Amino acid sequence: MSKTFYIETYGCQMNVYDSACISSLLTGAGMTKAEFLEQADAVIINSCAVRGHAEERVLGRVGELKGLKTNKPGLKLILCGCVAQEQGKTLLELFKHLDAVIGTKNYAELPDILIRLFNEDLKQCRDDMSLSPEENGLGPDFTGQVTAQLAVMRGCNNHCSYCIVPYVRGPETSRPAPAVLGDMERLARQGIKEVTLVGQNVNSYHWQDLNFPKLLQQSCRVEGIERIRFITSHPKDLSDELIAVMAEQPRVCQHLHLPLQAGSDRILALMNRRYTIGHFMSLTEKARQAMPELVLTTDIIAGFPGETEGEFQETLAAVQAIRFDAAFTYKYSERPGTRACGLEGNIPEPEKLDRLNRLIKLQQQITIESNRADIGKTYEVLVEKESKKAKGQFMGRTGGNKTVAVNSSRELKPGQTVKVKIEKATQATLVGEVIQ
Numbered sequence: 001m002s003k004t005f006y007i008e009t010y011g012c013q014m015n016v017y018d019s020a021c022i023s024s025l026l027t028g029a030g031m032t033k034a035e036f037l038e039q040a041d042a043v044i045i046n047s048c049a050v051r052g053h054a055e056e057r058v059l060g061r062v063g064e065l066k067g068l069k070t071n072k073p074g075l076k077l078i079l080c081g082c083v084a085q086e087q088g089k090t091l092l093e094l095f096k097h098l099d100a101v102i103g104t105k106n107y108a109e110l111p112d113i114l115i116r117l118f119n120e121d122l123k124q125c126r127d128d129m130s131l132s133p134e135e136n137g138l139g140p141d142f143t144g145q146v147t148a149q150l151a152v153m154r155g156c157n158n159h160c161s162y163c164i165v166p167y168v169r170g171p172e173t174s175r176p177a178p179a180v181l182g183d184m185e186r187l188a189r190q191g192i193k194e195v196t197l198v199g200q201n202v203n204s205y206h207w208q209d210l211n212f213p214k215l216l217q218q219s220c221r222v223e224g225i226e227r228i229r230f231i232t233s234h235p236k237d238l239s240d241e242l243i244a245v246m247a248e249q250p251r252v253c254q255h256l257h258l259p260l261q262a263g264s265d266r267i268l269a270l271m272n273r274r275y276t277i278g279h280f281m282s283l284t285e286k287a288r289q290a291m292p293e294l295v296l297t298t299d300i301i302a303g304f305p306g307e308t309e310g311e312f313q314e315t316l317a318a319v320q321a322i323r324f325d326a327a328f329t330y331k332y333s334e335r336p337g338t339r340a341c342g343l344e345g346n347i348p349e350p351e352k353l354d355r356l357n358r359l360i361k362l363q364q365q366i367t368i369e370s371n372r373a374d375i376g377k378t379y380e381v382l383v384e385k386e387s388k389k390a391k392g393q394f395m396g397r398t399g400g401n402k403t404v405a406v407n408s409s410r411e412l413k414p415g416q417t418v419k420v421k422i423e424k425a426t427q428a429t430l431v432g433e434v435i436q
């Protein structure tokens with residue numbers, strides 16, 4: 001199939017990984033990646049449904065692409081990912097210029113679907129959730145990049161009451177360890193230096209007698225991969241064994257993303273999170289004791305149904321006490337079909353926004369203090385690209401996942417690890433000079 005394709009990705013790291021798998025699937029079928037969307041014969045939008053806003057953004061983008069399709073009638077426009085799974089063929093009714101809707105378990109069919117679209121021009125919808133989420137056997141294609149995502153598991157059994165993921169990604173399935181490690185070796189051959197192992201809850205990983213800490217240990221033996229991260233850890237399942245592997249293995253980055261979501265035990269129970277704030281705090285203390293340089297990040301929702309001002313204050317107090325290095329903060333967003341939809345006590349939008357703003361303000365203060373505490377320290381930074389803003393400056397990240405603008409009098413190459421002394425800090429970036 002001598003056609004070109006372009007993929008636009010929205011949402012989480014699992015979607016980044018899925019897009020890389022779609023890319024290898026289509027290049028394997030003879031298609032070529034287009035550099036720009038306007039050049040492509042097929043445009044694939046990989047969508048996110050985790051919040052109402054993310055979904056509106058994706059659907060807005062599909063609407064915008066109508067003009068491109070009018071100017072280039074042979075173009076094929078495909079929506080895949082979580083919004084495709086959630087809304088299915090109704091999207092083909094809603095957007096007449098859309099050619100296909102592909103659910104989260106049907107990616108492997110994409111080459112065949114595209115051949116049919118180019119030959120017969122018949123609209124297609126594939127959203128069969130009963131399929132097992134098989135990888136395509138080709139592994140993800142991250143050619144030309146320094147970092148990559150790699151799924152160890154898919155789906156989720158936790159059913160947090162606000163979350164749509166179990167409905168659009170299905171139940172938890174762990175990938176066989178040999179497949180994960182084989183993909184990692186392939187990534188090393190592509191020149192990848194850093195791999196993020198992804199799963200909706202990596203701590204639930206199990207294949208035969210292998211749990212996630214053991215898989216992580218085995219991943220550290222893959223030659224050529226210098227750094228390994230993972231996301232996401234559910235606090236109810238974070239084990240001492242995982243903390244010990246993180247502390248012992250030099251290739252595992254000392255960065256832990258541990259979603260708090262709320263600081264009140266009553267709200268955590270309504271969210272079906274299955275931990276208390278006391279348990280969460282004991283985990284963070286244990287992790288920091290084992291890894292004094294640990295960078296700790298989190299996700300927090302403001303304005304969950306029924307959350308009182310006092311309960312929101314408990315979240316602020318938890319943030320103040322734990323002092324996360326950074327946080328992704330959101331207003332509660334109702335997702336159709338989830339259990340939280342039926343809960344009473346919807347918080348009015350202005351109140352939700354006010355709580356979110358207070359949370360952001362507090363976290364911004366803590367983040368800048370955390371970054372300023374890095375001034376004068378030396379970190380190993382993996383260089384990812386040249387800075388667009390300043391000549392002689394390169395962008396990279398520390399093991400703790402902090403972004404660093406690296407000033408260097410000599411040329412640095414993406415994939416190179418350099419020692420950098422931090423001289424300045426803003427809320428988003430550290431700035432430093434190469435010392436080695």
Ligand code: SF4
Nearest residue numbers: 156158159160163165
């Ligand atoms: S653990 Fe909870 S929040 Fe995370 S994907 Fe599963 S249901 Fe959603």
